[in-house]
Amino acid sequence: MAKKVTKIEPVRQNVIQTLRPKKRVCAYCRVSTDSTKQHTSYVAQVEYYESYIGKREDWEFIGIFADEAKSGTKVKSRDEFLRMMHECENGNIDVIITKSVTRFARNTVDSIEAIRKLKSLGVTVYFEKENLNTLSEQSEQMLTILSSLAQGESESISTNNRWGIQKRFRDGSYRLSTVAYGYTKDEDGELVIKEDEAEIVRRIYLEYLGGKGSYVITRDLNKDQVPTVRTAETWNESTVKEILQNPIYEGDLILQKTYTTEVLPFTKKRNRGEMPQFFIKDNHEPIITREQGQMVREIYEYRRKQMGNDRSEKYQNRYEFSSIIMCSECNGSFKRQKIYIGKPYEKIQWSCTNHIKNSAMCKMKPVREGIIKDAYLTMWNKLVSNYVYILIPMLDSLKNLRINKEQETEIEELNHKIMELTEQSHILSRVAQKGYVDSALFIQKQNALNVELEETKRKRNSLLDSNGFEKEITGTQRLLEIIRYNPVIMEDYDESLFSHTVEQVIIGQKNTITFKLINGLELIEKAGTGGEQE
Structure with a gap:
């Protein structure tokens, strides 16, 4: 049949x-x-x-x-x-x-x-x-x-290009597209010394050998208005460190310091032993002697160990306040500093980077790390004690502010339409179950209702998403959740709690510390004067 x-x-x-x-x-x-x-x-x-x-x-x-x-x-x-x-x-x-x-x-x-x-x-x-x-x-x-x-x-083209570069690496015919500071290229593509920049390189090496650190060298270069590396606006410490560690200034060349992955998506990575490197000795005229280069490496390694900057400890040196503390006067970021190093009363303080460069440009004084932690502890305990009067009303206000009357009316109409379409779908299903509607017709009508329902929901959700205050509402709900799980007054500073609740710390004049929380709420605490240190 x-x-x-x-x-x-x-x-x-x-x-x-x-x-x-x-x-x-x-x-x-x-x-x-x-x-x-x-x-x-x-x-x-x-x-x-x-x-x-x-x-x-x-x-x-x-x-x-x-x-x-x-x-x-x-x-x-x-x-x-x-x-x-x-x-x-x-x-x-x-x-x-x-x-x-x-x-x-x-x-x-x-x-x-x-x-x-x-x-x-x-x-x-x-x-x-x-x-x-x-x-x-x-x-x-x-x-x-x-x-x-x-x-x-794309992968074939990339492979061909990579093969050609590897071949030039091996036979020594590769020509650098971008040359290091202190050098330029002649008409044959060979490296030649750019004397004005080479003088700066020699100064950096000599000052480092003379006992200055990379930070002090950077500060002095900017103070003396020494022309910067190519397009940079100012000298920075990472650039000075890179110059001090680059063997190119001794006349040698290391090729394939970075590499590109073989398959999509192509990603450029630093070569840490995954790919071969190619060392060319006496490739070009040196700017410094090999003895100077060797001594700089020894001093750099010694200082790195003294400062506890071994790679095995790198995660221990990521501070919870890094990139979070800002200056209210110049909007600059704060940098971590150690003072009285090696003394029994060694301390950690945070200083505005612009104040460090030029105290006349920004007069914001440093603040001790302990002062910031104490201020946060005080602020948090006040919030825990009064969250019913601060966070809950704030959450209600944000929900009320997120929509205007026109949007509210439109969302309400769309919600009614969603309910109507859902009810029509249920009625259609009940009618079909009783055999009053042909199966093919039922599926066709059901599909039509589902599509219209989906479109209506998308329009409603789009209106809700465009009303703003999502971050503030979500942040406030998160703070309330944290307080529910930690309702007691804290006696000691908790790094994990700080990282989950604070978005930014703003240091102001007259010993004020403002904590901008994850919901945008800003709470101000007064800090003691005993913690400041110039």
């Missing part, structure tokens, strides 16, 4: 078409990185896509998303692509038009993941060159093949 088969027509697009008479269409492209060509390229593509999309009466052009054509292999590095995906998630885009699969992404995994996500959102991607529509049947199989070919092409 032949089976009776009834085709259930897809309803999603029909329902969406009814809800949205015109499809909102955008274009995605990658424009030239050359600033002189970028604007022309962008304008030309805008004109093209406006014309292309404008020819369709059922389409509405909503804009173009354009990333610089640095690389299609990493989606994460493409800000406009990510912004476009966010707009799709908010239900603001129905169709994306792009030139080709290779313009969309050269990474197969990223490409397929993005397309699948867009398909789940009901967003169509149309590739002009391949004449491919992602909502058509068998599109994913074709996209997988095309994206794999594009990825293979």
Whole structure:
């Protein structure tokens, strides 16, 4: 007996078409990185896509998303692509038009993941060159093949380039694209001394051998207004340390200090033994003697051990206040310092970096670490004792502020519509169970209701997300949760508690310390004067 088969027509697009008479269409492209060509390229593509999309009466052009054509292999590095995906998630885009699969992404995994996500959102991607529509049947199989070919092409090109570089490493013919400070290149690409910069290199080595540390050398270079390394605005300590450790100044060259991973996504990493390195002795004219280089290395190693900076201890030297303490006077960050080193009364203090460089520019005095911890402990205990009067009313106010009257009315209407659609779905199910509705018709109507319900929920959620105060509300809820689990008055400073509750510490004049909490709330404490130390 032949089976009776009834085709259930897809309803999603029909329902969406009814809800949205015109499809909102955008274009995605990658424009030239050359600033002189970028604007022309962008304008030309805008004109093209406006014309292309404008020819369709059922389409509405909503804009173009354009990333610089640095690389299609990493989606994460493409800000406009990510912004476009966010707009799709908010239900603001129905169709994306792009030139080709290779313009969309050269990474197969990223490409397929993005397309699948867009398909789940009901967003169509149309590739002009391949004449491919992602909502058509068998599109994913074709996209997988095309994206794999594009990825293979990128990896093949990268492999060829890497092989060529490795070959030049081995035979010593490799020419540096960027030369170290103190050198330049002649017409043959060979390293030659740039005398004005070489004088600064010699000064750094001689001062270090004379007993100065890298921080003091950096300070003096800036104080003497010595021209900086290429495009840098000021000298910094890391640059001085790099110069002191680079064997290039002794006339030697080490190649492949970094390497790029072989498969997508291509990532540049520092070579820590994963790849071979190539050492070329007496490659070029030295700026310092080998004896000077060796002595600097010995002193550097000795100081590193004295300061406890062995790599095995690196995680112990990440301080909870690093990058958190700010200056109210100049908005500069605070740096950790040790004073009275080696003495029984050795102390740790935090100082404004601008005050360290020039006390006339910023008059903010250093503050002892113990003072900050005591102030936090006092602030936290006050908050725990009074959270009912501070955090709970704040949470209620934030929830009330997050929506205006118009938004509130629209959200309320959408909520009613969601309830109505849900009720219709339940009624339809009950009718079908009693056999009053044909199965094929039931599935078709149920699918239509589900699509409309999904669209209504997305619109409601988009309104909620756009109302702001998410961070403040979430932060306040988190603080209340922490207090519920830690309701007692703290007797000692807790580093873990600090890191989970404080976003920023602001040091002010007149001994004030402001703690900006994770919900944006700022609480001020007075600090004792005994902790300051110039």
